[in-house]
Amino acid sequence: MAFLETRPFRFIHCGDLHLDSPFTGLGHTDSDIKKILYDASFQAFEKVLDYGLEEKASFVLIAGDIYDSLTRSLRAQLNFRDLVRKAGKEGLSIYVVHGNHDPLDSWTARVSFPDNLFRFPDRLSSVTHYEDGSPLAEIWGISYARKETSENLARRFSGIPRERDIFRIGLLHCNVGGVSTLHQNYAPCSLGDLIDGAVDYWALGHVHEMNILHDSSPMVVYPGNIQGRHMKEQGEKGCFLVSVDSGRVDGMEFLPTSEVLWMEEQVSLSGNEEIADIHDLVGAACDRIRSLARGRLSIARLSLTGTSDLQSFLNNPLFLDQLVQTFRDRERNRLDLVWIESIRNRTRGPSDLSELKDSDSFLSDFLRVAHQARHDPGLVETFLRETPGFNHIRLFLEKGDFPDYRELVDDAEKLGLSRLLEEHQE
Amino acid sequence: MMISEIVIRGFGIFSQEHLGDLPRGLIILSGDNESGKSTLKRFLKSALYGMEGKKGPIDKPLGTGTHGGLLRVIMNNGRSCQFILKGRKVQVHDPDGSTIDHSPQELLGGVDERLFSRIFCLGLEDLWEGEDRILDEDNLRSRIFAASSGLGHFSISRALSGLKDELSGISKWTSARKNTLLDEMEHKLHDIQKEMSALGDLSSLYVRLREEKKALEVQIRSLQDNIGTARFRSIEMKRLDNLIEPYQSLKRIEETMEGLKGAEKFPSSGKERYQVLKDRLMRTRAEINHLIKTEEDLGKRIREVQPIHKILQDRARMEEMTEHKVRLEEKLETLADLRSEKRELDRELCALLEAISRDWDLDDLEKADISMASAGEVEEFLKDLAGLKERKDRINGVLEEIELSHNNVFQEYHACGERLSSLEEDQDQESGRIQLENALKSLDALGHLSREHSLVEERIDMEQGRLNALSLDLERSEDQMEAPWILPLFLPSATFIVSGILFLPFFPGGGLDFPFSPFYPLFALCLSFALLVLRAHQKKRRDDFLEKQEVRGASFRNEMESSRKGLALLFQRAEELKSQLAFHCHNSGISMDFSSMDLDQRKIFLERSLSRVAIIEDTRSELTLLHEKLQKLSARKESIQKELSLLEEKMDSCYSDWTAWLREHDLPPELTPQLFDSFLQHIRTARKHYRNRQDITGRINGLEDYIAHLDKSSSDLLVSWGMERELSLSDRLNTIIYVFQEEEAKRELVGSLEKELDSVCEKLEKCRQEEKILLENMENIFRGTGVCDEEEFFSLHQDHLRFMELKEQSLQLKARLAGIAGSECSLREVSPSLENCNRSDLEKELLQLDRDIVGMEKDLSEKHQSLGQLEDRIRQLSIDRRQTVLSQEKELLMTEARELSRKWVLMAMTRAFLEKAVEIHEKQRQPKVISKASEYLGTITGGRYSLHSSMKDRSIILEEKENRTWKGVTTWSSGLADQAYIAVRLSLAELLNQNREPLPIILDDVHVRFDRSRQEGLAEVLLDIAGKRQIFFFSCDSGFQHIVRKVVSNGQMRSTPVNVLYCTLQDGKISPVGS
Structure with a gap:
């Protein structure tokens, strides 16, 4: 069947708004920064809608997880409604499917939404978007009825007739081929399930990293979330502006929406032997991050790398805490501030520990114990279990708190050495 | 390895210094303090490892030469190389100058600088570091443990306890009730959770509130409808109520109008025309009365103001008097001046006569002979008298001075006498x-x-x-x-x-x-x-x-x-x-x-007595001197008094001559020679004043004659006018002039009044004619309206006005009724109801309706208020951030708690590693080190002590071999602790470096607390080690060289011969003194 003669149009594709969900992985924070964090997700969504209006997009697609139903945030629902209503007054239509964080059963009888918002039900449905009386695109979508949806929803799209005379979009919240292990495997499907369908553009949600899984027809796109909420969601977050002409995708542009940027930066200390040098290098790293953030608040984790003779300082948590505090104080009154989340020491000392390990000294014994622990996690567990207070501590620990066991042993080794050698710094 | 040559270009005190052919063995460098021992030690270390990354000075050369130097080194495998120190860096070169790829650390058997400093380079400060601390058991144990572990002065227990403190700060270490950081966080989290629970489900609340709002809105709408109906009914009732009263009024007005029908045709402007005529008549009559009164007044005034013709005829005499009046003023002023001048002269003359003599009058003034004034006799008298007086004054002055001095000296004498008597009374007579x-x-x-x-x-x-x-x-x-x-x-x-x-x-x-x-x-x-x-x-x-x-x-x-x-x-x-x-x-x-105190007190008493005796003697001599002075002053006073009496006699004779002379010239006897000049001056002035007085008296008499004549003629004129009065001359003249002018003015006024009277008579005639015409016109109006008099005319007019007013009211009421009823048609419709309507019933019904409306309105207002509150709550909910804030706060706290827990795990692991390492070290490593150290300690102490590791708690103890007794660290002396420490360090150096490049050992003044026999023991140990590696031994005691020499000579039978080089150090100069 031949495509209808439709004029070129554009639409916005975003997902995983997670409005009003808290930022995680931040310790003590200033009240001014907290205020920014409270509103960051809303401002990011406002940006999405502003892009839609500025770029004269015909509609906006939201691929699930508008907010976290767990928090049952009324503020999220009301602000979402108000922003949608505002966009509706400007003539912007919004199409939504619900994901695992905002399944349909969590939306019932909450807030009534304006007419420019179309929510897909928990069965495969379609809606045709008209503009000036002419059809532009046919949008197919399906929402999660409840959170635990393990069905391959993509397969339901196979029932759509293949013949079409208009650009067709599939709007779905799913995990394609286990593309992300960081996310729970809801509505799992394979890329093949999607490519084989009668859809021209797959507007997906669920994975928070921007990812184009298939860049020719049909396009399969994850835009990622619109605002990073922890250190694992680093860098620019945003949405896609998709241009369609003659029934196919003519161009895609990633539009940044983050109000707060999460960044990780490495600072090499090699060749710098003074404490003042560390301050200069950290300051320079902050400036680099600032230039990337372009006036926005950025939350940075700095890793000190390279070789340094200042191990006794660097391995002392107090020194690093003071360094962090110094830079927080220095940045405090800036509008484009860089809030240092933490500074981690990943430097090596100038002397070769393996030489020391082979010597006949106490240090060598210590290093050998650490070496042994590195290869025997059970040993460490025994050590920890024997330490009073561990039962209390384990209540606060989570599975992913120590992603790299060897790194933890390295840190303990460094801390031990610094405690052993700290009184002998010349 | 061994250092074969040391070349120092410049380093601290050293400048262009060279020490070559160094042996593999013991090198002893002796020198006093500040000779450069420690500097040389630093140079050796810096030349091996450099000074990069270190703060502080680089030992710039104090003398000539650039900073730096080199060490020539021979490795164990025979390879030679040079360690060159340039600035803070070290470069390693082959003997031919080419750079070696290996780093210094690689060449030095992998031993880094820190390890080298702790094990191979031992100074006095290492032994004495912590000397100020209490050398308790733990401290000493730690020191020995640290020495044997290669850590220098490190306390492992401090590291472990530090970690334990930090761990227990985070989480409970024991069951103590101390609040840890984690506890605090738990509390905070609990509080947040509680707050979140209290906040509840805001979404449900929002939905509920919205539903409540809708229900309320329905109730409000229904209430508003009821109120509307009641209000409509109320308006209807009020309309009827409003109509009743005007309707009845209209009826009454129509009845009254019927009665006033006759006055309806009264001419519209009749009363106004009549009123105009009446007003004009009244004005005309008032003017006539006014003119008659004016005519009478004018006649009366003309009669009053007639002039006296007799006075007007004396015009010539009046003009003469006017001229005299002008001159009289001047003449009176002149007379007054002259009189005052005469009085002044009389006063001055009296004063002069008083000054000349009280007994003199004006005749005596003329009589006195003052012709001798120029003879110079008076001047001679005066000269003599002045000389005598001057002398007398001088003598009197001297006499006064003598009197004064005499009095002063007498007072001093008296005071001195009293002082002496009081001193003599106090003084003990026996003590001379x-x-x-x-x-x-x-x-x-x-x-x-x-x-x-x-x-x-x-x-x-x-x-x-x-x-x-x-x-x-x-x-x-x-x-x-x-x-x-x-x-x-x-x-x-x-x-x-x-x-x-x-x-x-x-x-x-x-x-x-x-x-x-x-x-x-x-x-x-x-x-x-x-x-x-x-x-x-x-x-x-x-x-x-x-x-x-x-x-x-x-x-x-x-x-x-x-x-x-x-x-x-x-x-x-x-x-x-x-x-x-x-x-x-x-x-x-x-x-x-x-006692010594008695001695001091007695001495003070005697010294005081002695000083009092000296004062009495001085006072006595002073008294004698004052007595002599008094006698001299009395004699001088007597001689001067005699001279004064002679002088007074001379002055008396001179005065008697002067009195005789005055009598001779008729001059006043009281005149003194001193006043003679002023007397002459007074006489001359008085005579001049007397002549002036006589002249003024003549002029006064002339003026008084002229005034008397004028007074008489003016008085006669007034009498002729019939106005005789007691007046002064001047007033009389003024009266004459004034009276004449008055009569002239009267004559002119009478003329003008007569003209005015004529004009008034003319006006009066005209007004009387107008009055007549007006009366005729008014009569005509009465006839026109059919009334006889003014009273009837006005009554008819009043009736007409009343009729017109009622007519107007009736029209207004009709319009009002039509307005209230809605239209004239509606009014006609309700007219029957109005005829039968009972107003009190109507009012009752209306009251009830109003009450109902107020009740409903109140209800509505309450509902509106509730609605407002609901809307407010909904608005508050929509902007409520508490949920956001709390969940974010919870997340932040959870993160902090996780961070703390991670930190805890890290520290707990570190602590566990350390404890495990201590256990291993004490089990495996320490015994080897201790065994070797025991051997060295035995040698140093002449076999008296051996070192052991306790099996019980692995602490280090000493055994005194002779008595087979054990010495815990608390009983060690400082010297013994030093010896044990050195033994352990040397043992560690031996074991650590067993399979690697043997590094040289540098020891600096480590033996200062050793006695001679222990120094010999140390020398024995050093010679033993020096057989295997190079040792640099710095000593501030040159005696140590002798000890080593002695030990060397005693040990000639040593299995391996040891090379020993003896050097001295002085002011940065190294001199080998033998080997």
Whole structure:
């Protein structure tokens, strides 16, 4: 069947708004920064809608997880409604499917939404978007009825007739081929399930990293979330502006929406032997991050790398805490501030520990114990279990708190050495 | 490796210094403080490892030469290289100058600088570091443990306890009720959770509120409808109520209008026209009255203002009087001036006469002869008198001065006398100057003597003590005279015999065959010989001992003898001193048992008495001098008084001559020669004033005549006008002029009044004619309206006005009723109802309706209020951030808690590693180190001590071998602790470097707390180690070189010969002194 003669149009594709969900992985924070964090997700969504209006997009697609139903945030629902209503007054239509964080059963009888918002039900449905009386695109979508949806929803799209005379979009919240292990495997499907369908553009949600899984027809796109909420969601977050002409995708542009940027930066200390040098290098790293953030608040984790003779300082948590505090104080009154989340020491000392390990000294014994622990996690567990207070501590620990066991042993080794050698710094 | 050559271009005190051909062995560098030992140690370390990354100075050269230097090094494998220090960096070159790829650390067996500093380079500061701390068991244990572990002065227990403190700060270490960081966080989290629960489900609340709002809105709408209906009904009722009253009023008005029908045709402007005519008539009549009154007034005034013709005829005389009046003013002023001038002259003349003489009058003034004034007689008189007076004044001045001096001296004399008597009363008569001086001298001598006496007594005590000690020593020495035991002489012989008897059977032919039998006699012989030798040795030792004891006893006895002699001399001196003390005590008036305080008090008393005696003597001599001065002043006063009386006599004779002279010239007798000049001046002035007075008197008389004439003529004129009055001349003249002018004015006024009267008469005639015409017109109006008089006319007019008013009211009421009813048609419709309507019923019904409406409105307002509150709550909910804030806060706290927990895990692991390492070290490593260290310590202490690791708690203890006793670290002396520490460090260096490049050891003044034998032991150890590696030993004690030399010479039989190089260091110059 031949495509209808439709004029070129554009639409916005975003997902995983997670409005009003808290930022995680931040310790003590200033009240001014907290205020920014409270509103960051809303401002990011406002940006999405502003892009839609500025770029004269015909509609906006939201691929699930508008907010976290767990928090049952009324503020999220009301602000979402108000922003949608505002966009509706400007003539912007919004199409939504619900994901695992905002399944349909969590939306019932909450807030009534304006007419420019179309929510897909928990069965495969379609809606045709008209503009000036002419059809532009046919949008197919399906929402999660409840959170635990393990069905391959993509397969339901196979029932759509293949013949079409208009650009067709599939709007779905799913995990394609286990593309992300960081996310729970809801509505799992394979890329093949999607490519084989009668859809021209797959507007997906669920994975928070921007990812184009298939860049020719049909396009399969994850835009990622619109605002990073922890250190694992680093860098620019945003949405896609998709241009369609003659029934196919003519161009895609990633539009940044983050109000707060999460960044990780490495600072090499090699060749710098003074404490003042560390301050200069950290300051320079902050400036680099600032230039990337372009006036926005950025939350940075700095890793000190390279070789340094200042191990006794660097391995002392107090020194690093003071360094962090110094830079927080220095940045405090800036509008484009860089809030240092933490500074981690990943430097090596100038002397070769393996030489020391082979010597006949106490240090060598210590290093050998650490070496042994590195290869025997059970040993460490025994050590920890024997330490009073561990039962209390384990209540606060989570599975992913120590992603790299060897790194933890390295840190303990460094801390031990610094405690052993700290009184002998010349 | 070994350092074969040291070249220092410039480094601190060193400049262009070179030390070559260094041996693999022991290099001893001796030098005083500040000779450069520590600098050289720093140079060696810096040349091996550089100074990069270090703060602080780089030991810039104090003298010439650039900073830096080099070390030539020979590795164990025979390879040579150079370590070159440039600035803070070290470069390693081959001997040919090419750079070596290996880093210094690689060449130095992987030992980094830190390890080198802790193990191979040991200074005095390493031993004494922490000396100010309490050397408790833990500290010392830690020190030894640290030494054996290669950590320098490190306390492992401090590291462990530090970690434990930090861990227990985060989470509970024991069951103590201390609040940890994690506890605090838990509390905070709990609070947040509680707050979140209290907040509840905002979404449900929002939905509920919205539903409530909708229900309320429905109720409000229904209430609004009810109110509307009630209001409509109320309006209807109110309309009826409003109509009733005007409707009834209309009816009443229509009835009244019927009664006033006759006045309807009254002309519309009739009353106005009548009123105009009446007003004009009234005005005309008022004007007529006014004109009549004016006419009367004018006639009356004309009659009043007629002039006196007699006066107007005397115009010529009046003009004459006017001229006199002008001149009279001047003449009166002149007369007054002249009179005042005359009075002034009279006053001055009186004053002059008073000044000349009280008894004189104007005649005496003319009579007095003043012709002799120029003869110069008066001047001579005056000259004589002035000379006499001047002299008298001078003499009087001198006399006053003498009087004053006399009085002053007399007062001084008197005061001095009183002072002396009071001093003499206080002074003790017995104590004269000489006695006091003698007492003071004795007092000084007493001080010296008493001190000497005390010293002598102390020495006596000491000597007695010494004597006692010597006698005790002697007794002890004599007690020890008992000689040590020696083998008895019979023992070798007996041994020989017994062995002979016992082994007889084994001798050849003794019956027994034994392979070694021929040796038994020889063995017995040897044994008895050995016993003999042993006895001889013991005897020699006993003899030596006895001889020594004898010598010692003799020396004790000699000492005791000399001590006794000294004691006798001291007793003698003490006696002498006692007698001298008694003599001086008597002299100074103090008892024998005085104390030093008594001496001081007595001395102060005597010194005070002596100073008082000196003051009395001075006062007495002063009194004598004052008496002499008084006598001289009295004599001088008498002579001057005589001279003064002679002078007064001369002055009296001079005054009698002057009186005679005055009488001769008719001059006043009271005139003094001094006042003569002023007298002459007064006479001349008075005579001049007298002549002026006579002239003024003549002029006054002329003026008085003129005034009298004028007075008479003016008085006559007024009398002729019939106006005789008592007036002054001037007033009279003024009256004449004024009266004449008045009459002139009257004549003019009468003329003008007569003209005015004519005009008034004319106006009056015109007004009377107008009045007549107006009365005729008014009559015509009455006739037109059919009334007879004004009263009827006005009554008719009133009726007409009333009718018109009612007509207007009726129209207004009709319009109002139509307005209330809605239209005239509606009004017609309700008219029947209005006719029958009962107003009170209507009002009751209306009241009830109003009440209902108020009730409903109140209800509505409450509902509106509730709605507003609901909307407010909904709005608040929509902007409520609490949920956001709380969930974010919870997340932040959770993160902080996780961070803390991670930190805890890290520290707990570190602590566990450390504890495990300590356990391993103490089990495996430490025994080796301790064993080697024990060997070294044994050598250093001459075999007295050995070092052990306790099996119980693995602490380090010392064994004193001789007594087989154990010494815990608390009982170690500082020197012993140093020795143990060095032994452990040297042992560690040995073991650590076993399979690698043997690095040189650098030791700096580590032996300062060693006694000589231990220094020898240390030298032994160093020589032992120096056989295997190079040692640089810096010492501030040059004696250590001798010790090493001695040890070297004693150990010639050493298995491996050791090279030793002896050097001295002085002001940065190194000089080898032998090897």
